Amino acid sequence: LHYKATERNDTPFWDYCRTMGVPDSLDEKIRLFESRGRVFRENEELFNDTSWFAVMIGQGLKPRGHDPMADIMPLGELRARMSHIRSVIAKCADTMLHHRDYINRHCAADPI
DSSP states (O other), X not given: OTTTTOOOOSSHHHHHHHHOXXXXXXXXXXXXXXHHSOOOOOTTOSSOHXXXXXXXXXXXXXXXXXXXXXXXXXXXHHHHHHHHHHHHHHHHHHHSOOHHHHIIIIIOOOOO
């Protein structure tokens, strides 16, 4: 997916990657995600749903619509789930270092 969904076009290599054929299973994953934002895991795949979602979004793929399952969920339950997700993300973000602090602590170059 990283190669197929690339936006790079600065060399023939990337042009080839962007236009190459992919296995039917990957093509199905891409089409489903682009249509409804759905991801799925088959059998004992290495990547889980969260990883597929992250790479699809990270590669710039965007769904044209939403999962119709959201339409059958009662509005109160949908709002509660979204609120919970927002809360979990906020708690995780609150525990993370700021970008500059992370770089200083883990990636700073040694003085010459």
